[in-house]
Amino acid sequence: xxxxxxxxxxxxxxxxxxxxxxxxxxxxxxxxxxxxxxxxxxxxxxxxxxxxxxxxxxxxxxxxxxxxxxxxxxxxxxxxxxxxxxxxxxxxxxxxxxxxxxxxxxxxxxxxxxxxxxxxxxxxxxxxxxxxxxxxxxxxxxxxxxxxxxxxxxxxxxxxxxxxxxxxxxxxxxxxxxxxxxxxxxxxxxxxxxxxxxxxxxxxxxxxxxxxxxxxxxxxxxxxxxxxxxxxxxxxxxxxxxxxxxxxxxxxxxxxxxxxxxxxxxxxxxx
Numbered sequence: 724x725x726x727x728x729x730x731x732x733x734x735x736x737x738x739x740x741x742x743x744x745x746x747x748x749x750x751x752x753x754x755x756x757x758x759x760x761x762x763x764x765x766x767x768x769x770x771x772x773x774x775x776x777x778x779x780x781x782x783x784x785x786x787x788x789x790x791x792x793x794x795x796x797x798x799x800x801x802x803x804x805x806x807x808x809x810x811x812x813x814x815x816x817x818x819x820x821x822x823x824x825x826x827x828x829x830x831x832x833x834x835x836x837x838x839x840x841x842x843x844x845x846x847x848x849x850x851x852x853x854x855x856x857x858x859x860x861x862x863x864x865x866x867x868x869x870x871x872x873x874x875x876x877x878x879x880x881x882x883x884x885x886x887x888x889x890x891x892x893x894x895x896x897x898x899x900x901x902x903x904x905x906x907x908x909x910x911x912x913x914x915x916x917x918x919x920x921x922x923x924x925x926x927x928x929x930x931x932x933x934x935x936x937x938x939x940x941x942x943x944x945x946x947x948x949x950x951x952x953x954x955x956x957x958x959x960x961x962x963x964x965x966x967x968x969x970x971x972x973x974x975x976x977x978x979x980x981x982x983x984x985x986x987x988x989x990x991x992x993x994x
Contacts, residue, residue, distance in 0.1 A: 736767040736768075736933065737767070737768075738766070738767060738768035738769065738933075739766040739767065739768065739769060740766060740767045741764055741765070741766055741767075741800075741802075741803065742765050742766065742767055742801065742802065742903060742904050742935040743763070743764070743765040743788060743799070743800070743801055743819070743904055743935065743937075744763075744764050744765075744798075744799070744800040744803075745761055745762060745763040745764070745797065745798070745799055745800075746762055746797055746798040746800075747760050747761070747762065747796065747797035747798065748760075748761045748762075748763070748787065748794045748796065748797035748798070748799060749761065749794065749795060749796035749797055750783050750786075750787060750792065750794055750795050750796075751795045751796075756959060757780055757783040757959050758780045758783045758784060758787070758794075758959045759796075759959050759960055760797070760960065760961070761780075761784065761797070761956075761960075761961055762961065762964070763784075763954060764952075765904055765935040765936075765937055766935055766951075766952075767903075767933050767934070767935050768930055768931070768932075768933045768934070768935070769930060769935060769936070769951040769952060770926065770927075770930045770936040770937075770938050770949050770950050770951050770952070771935070771936070771937050771938070771950070771951070771952045771953075771954065772938045772939075772940065772946035772947075772949075772950035772952065772953045772954070773937060773938070773939050773940075773954050773955075773956065774940055774941060774942075774943060774946055774953065774954070774955045774956070774975070774979055775941065775955055775956035775957060775979075776941055776957075776979075777941075778958070779955075779956040779957050779958065779959070780956045780958070780959040780960075781908075781939050781956060782908075783959070784939075784956070785821060785823075785906055785908055785937075785939060787799065787808075788814070788819060788821075788904075788906055788937065789808075789811055789814050789819060789821040789906060790808030790809070790810055790811040790812070790813050790814030790815075790819070791811055793807050793808060793809070794807070801817050801819070802817075815900075817903075818901055818902055818903030818904060819902070819903070819904040819906065820897035820900065820902035820904070820905055820906070821906040821908065822890065822893040822894060822897060822905070822906065822907050822908065822910065823908045824908045824909040824910070824912060824913075828840070828881050828882075828889060828892075828893070829881070830880060830881060830882030831880050831882060832880065832881060833877065833878045833879065833880060833881065834863065834867075834874055834876075834877050834878070834879060834880075834881050834884070834892060835859050835860045835863035835864070835877045835878065836859075836881075837881045837892065837896075838859070838862075838863040838866070838867075838892065838895075838896050838899075839859050839862075839863065842900060843859065844858055844859050844862075860877055860878070863877055864877040866895055866899050867892065867895055870891075870895045870898070870925075872888070872891050872892065872895055874888070874892075885918055886913055886914045886918055887914055887917070887918030887919070887921040887922050888918075888921075890910050890914075890918075890921075890922045890925075891921060891922065891925050894907075894922075894925050894926075894929065898929065898932075898934070902934060903934060903935065904934065904935045904936075904937065905929055905934050905935070905936045905937070906936075906937040906939070907926065907936065907937065907938050907939060908939050909939055909940055909941070910922050910926070910938070910940075911923070911940065911942060911945050912940070912941070912942075919945060923945060923948055923949055926938060926949050927949050930949070930951075936949075938950065941979070943972065943975040943976045943979045944972065944976070946975070947967075947972045947975060950967060951966070951967050952964075952965070952966055952967065953965050953966075953967070953970060953975060955975075955978055955979060962978065963975075963978050
């Protein structure tokens with residue numbers, strides 16, 4: 724599986740070469756500060772896990788990296804170049820693709836239609852040129868098969884696939900369209916153990932192919948299975964920033980559970 728992804732995503736960059744660098748990045752909406760002083764680095768061939776509960780600032784971080792909202796303070800660099808995205812299209816053009824939790828798929832549309840959604844191939848360059856339906860079906864089927872994704876029928880509605888399969892189709896789509904940085908928004912949140920395992924395998928495969936992966940989650944166990952670097956956010960601020968060699972799963976879980984606050988609460992309840 725890793726080899727098939729690598730055919731699309733082969734990179735000349737060394738593992739760890741910076742693709743995205745954030746230095747003191749913050750985001751304010753009027754008087755409300757959603758994110759403050761965030762330092763983050765996404766390297767080629769690495770998985771950077773961003774953890775936090777609801778309201779921690781994970782969604783705001785995604786919006787900044789994906790070009791949906793510009794940051795209001797700090798510095799954002801892509802490939803070493805100071806950048807301020809004006810739209811998601813600008814981020815896509817720089818190779819930054821986001822797979823959102825709701826996947827942005829149309830459940831009643833066929834698998835191949837969702838694979839090319841927003842990037843349809845047309846028979847000609849004139850505005851009203853018809854879509855190349857046969858070509859898109861052929862390409863989508865071939866690309867999914869190359870990546871080891873088995874779909875019974877490329878024409879079946881994507882809503883008939885399991886949650887894990889839909890996530891994998893979205894990952895395959897991002898890789899096919901040239902993603903260099905893959906942002907995964909809570910990809911295992913609504914999945915069972917087996918389906919989560921499939922998504923985690925593809926996450927690791929994308930990393931091994933040289934992509935920089937940002938894995939957004941509230942599940943430390945899933946993060947620790949694939950992560951190379953871990954950042955925990957709380958109320959818009961970074962409370963932990965460790966490499967894999969510097970933190971254990973138990974420490975990561977304890978910090979996610981509240982760390983010192985949980986210890987103090989436990990002490991109070993015992994009394």
